[in-house]
Amino acid sequence: MSDERIGRRLWALFLPYRVGMVAILLAVLLSSGLGIITPFLTQAAFDRALFPTAGGPVNVPLLGWLVGGMIAVPVVSALIGVWQTYQTTLLGNRVMADLRGRLFEHLQRMDLSFFTATRTGAIQSRLSNDVGGVQSVLTETATSILGNVVTVVAALVAMVLLSWKLTLVAVIMIPVFVVLQIRVGRVRRRLAGHTQESLSDMTAITEESLSVSGVLLSKVFNRQEFEVRRYRAENAKQVDLQVRQAMTGQTFFAVVQTFMGVTPALVYLVAGLLIAAGSGVSAGTVVAFTTLQGRLLFPTVNLLRVSLDVQTSLALFRRIFEYLDLRPRIVDRPDARELDPRTVRGELSLRGVWFAYPPAERDGPDPAADGSPARPWALRDVSFDVHPGQLAAIVGPSGSGKTTLSYLIPRLYDVDRGVVLLDGNDVRELTQASVTSAIGMVTQDTYLLHATVEDNLRYAKPDATREELEAAARAANIHDRIMSFSEGYATVVGERGYRLSGGEKQRLAIARVLLKDPPVLILDEATSALDTASERLVQQALENATRQRTTIAIAHRLSTVLGADVILAVENGEIVERGTHTELLAQGGLYARLYTEQFAGGQVEARCANGVVFRDGHTLVTSARPTP
Template sequence: MNPVLIRTLAYLKPYWGLLVISALCSMVVGAMDGAFAYLVEPVLKKIFAGKDTGIFLLVPVGIIALFVLRGICRFTYDTTIKLAGQKAIQDIRNDLYSNTIRKDMAFYNKQATGELMSRMTNDIGMMQDGMANVVCGLFRDMISFISLLSVIFYRNWQLAILCFVVLPITIYPAQLIGKKIKNSARRSLDVMGGIGTILQETFSGIKVIKAFGLEGTVIDRFRSENLAFLGQYKKFIKYESLAMPVSEMIISLGIAAVVWLGGSQVMSGRMTASELFSFIAAMIMLFNPVKKLQGSYNTIQRSAGAAERVFQQMDAQRTVTEQPDALEIGRVTGRVEMRAISFGYGDETIIDQISLKAEPGQMVALVGPSGGGKSTLAALLMRLYDVNQGSILLDGHDLRHLRMDALNRQFALVDQETTLFNDTIANNIRYGKPDADDAEVEAAAQAAFAHDFILELPEGYATNIGDRGIRLSGGQRQRICIARALLKNAPILILDEATSALDTESEKMVQQALDNLMLNRTTFVIAHRLSTVMHADTIVVLEKGRIVEAGSHADLIDGSGLYSRLHGLQFSDQEPGAV
């Protein structure tokens, strides 16, 4: 059996009780097909040959009673197996989401957001078709097939062999077409992932699209990708539509042979007409579960294509891993040391032999041209990536020797891209400390100078701020992020261009909030505007991944290095008194 299918079906194991109920009801429904076919001959014989009017009158009542029982059993197995399938799909979706969230940043650098979303929705949706619809019919149709096959062999084994010879002939084309269905389904899902990426990019960047008048460009791009999806899906439609006609044409050979040979036996007196009628009824009924089983096989192949993509994402290896004997540490003092660290992607070096120390409570500024490695250095400090060479120590402990959850508790981040969620203001702040009470949330907001504007909102702290905080100004969003970092109360703070996108008035307010946040914390500040880091204990100037200068503002400004030149460029055209 396909390993992907085995892995998928393993998710049904916790719901074996529902499966047992469904299996028992399936056995009743499947066995009834055989019973109907078997009873055709004796009932017809008694009615027409024996002139038994009593049986004739009971037949309609018996048919109704049997179909009522069949309907109850069919409803029971259908609902139980679909419920078990839905629960299993829910578990798969939960596992995929939690597994994906726990991947490291190297994984996300290689994956488009729309592609990840497509696997969570389209791929799992296709798996759901296989889990809910196929599994519920597979067992029932197999029981029906076995019971009907038993009847036709009992009635006339010579005619049954004709049927049995034809059935295996359908297996090869079914497998061949099933493989084509699987591949075309997988390719169509790949293209659908590209469509998801376009949707994510265009909807999140709609302001830029509107500002630059790019509506026509993105519409053309979407139509092109949508056309590519149609091209792949047409292949899927062709193969799925081809499966049943091919199977029926092969099966017709068996039916023709049975009619010819069976008719010959009736005419020669070796078989009664009622026996032949019973056999043909069983044979026709037999081919029905065969066709259903083939349809189920095709759906399984389609689901397998989706499952492969889902499990491929689950199984993607992390580059940042936790050691089995990793240390659990409490709150650190904030002493950081980088020892000759280097980092890069492939042959591209981004950080090259950097050594740096920060004592508890100190402010270290990282400045320099774009692409110098400032944000990468901060990411390495939080162990979003592992260094290729050297080591980073936190209170004397190598980051690679610490538990990930313990390490995460030591850092708070305020980024230039204010990451807020479509939730209330209180809950956005509470991301810093999920178990914080309302008083703690309010205290953090006050320290971030956000409390006053929050109270002016329609529902105060219960106000929903919309997607990515769109209902707030840039300065307000940033202060919410600062409140979140204050609530976390981590010993080490990383500020990545936290005021770069703000106007002068907002920057002053945010800077006051940042001053509160940096108090008694080791702080790493990434900045392009040197006016925000002049009071740093140490200013580290990075260029092309290397430290070219380090010292206080006063020391660096007196020199003739890169910092002095950058300072001259930024302040040369400011008029006296300008901020």
């Protein structure tokens, strides 16, 4: 992305606040203009009041007016400066908030594949480190550049009016400094990019190793020292980059400041030669000129520093705009239709579905000549129907494509070939919001917010009444457990719900889905990691959740799907068998093999006799251990 394009996009960020920008511009012009008046008042004080050319006495009245002006100018300028600083800070932070908000909103719209291919810490770094790194540019730099430019231009004009010969002495090296500054800025920009990449890596390490899951992982494998060494190594790299970035250009600025510091002496020398030659340069002119030269020194150095900061920030803006320019793979079509979840019957159909996961890189490899992606197929020619109110179970070995099927139905991914239909509508022709509103999911890896039980439930339905919350919790067999906590529904569940057991988290997730009340429900191995007692409670909750809903249940434990209306056996991305439990056992294929591996023959029948839960007259799940 070119610097010119970055500049245009930055300008677009400020356009909504053009009125405030105009007010700040006027304040900067007025403040800078007032600053140029003082040297001319000083010249008049010397040449007309203190040392009149005719050799007369001091003109006290005139001197009083001039001194009053020299006092009034900085006072007024300071008051304007305070107001300008407030307005500049307010405007800059509003632009910062807009930029952060736009970036966060854009990331929320990105497809699931983006997040599976990108570290969470790297995303957080863009939002915090990169956006935070450009804060000074947005809040201070624009007005700093404007104010310094006005001051420099006004000072140069005034210096030329006083003496063009002395002006040449004062500014002869400035063009050289500008060229050197551009070269230094290029180095600083490159270092800034490397610094932000290192910060991104540090943030990712922190997020991975200091999350609850990361801490547990490092502790159970005794890898704390490894994590410390990894962080320290990246930290040392960050220190090196920060020092190199800070020191880049310091020699250059030392040369600039040295030249600016010795220039007044050269001005005195040249002025003395001019006075000796009878050029008509007065003492007041020399004093006023050196005063202006002082006003030229600091703005010039500041401009050079600020321009370096701008070039450094361009690297950060480029990283921010790279994320803003990412295009999600899953978007609504211009003519997408809204689907009212209240009228959804729950008819699901997949017709000739082929799917391959997108590459980790956003551009990725090109598809093959026949239109197939240059990646392995996760699903191959999958077709099935689930009628309203039915329970369809998907079983198969790990990696066979079960979870992938569950991602295609709510359009977390788009199929490469074929079609996914909801009530006869291609989900790609519907708005994403209306599709996801009609579908609820309970996953094996339950995610809970670090918030109260009530807040986690209300995530599904923010306007739910307390009665609705409790009804959903009772249906999920979690209400009594919640009320046993000292703070009840106000109990904070902790990071990712770690203060709750696995069964409690699953039941809370089921209650959340029940509160949403979707016509279609997807269960992704919701009980695979639970003990028998927790599984029984969760299965009872699932029985409530699946009643009168179209349900897709991805199951590892076959005991949870014995009474399904249809069981789909998946292997290597293909449906190899379909039918009821009894039909598939009789076929002696994949399902029968999985059944034999899990239950070793007649244990399931004995278990069913020992305790069962029914769903629409079918055995759904056992509720007791198998008997010998």
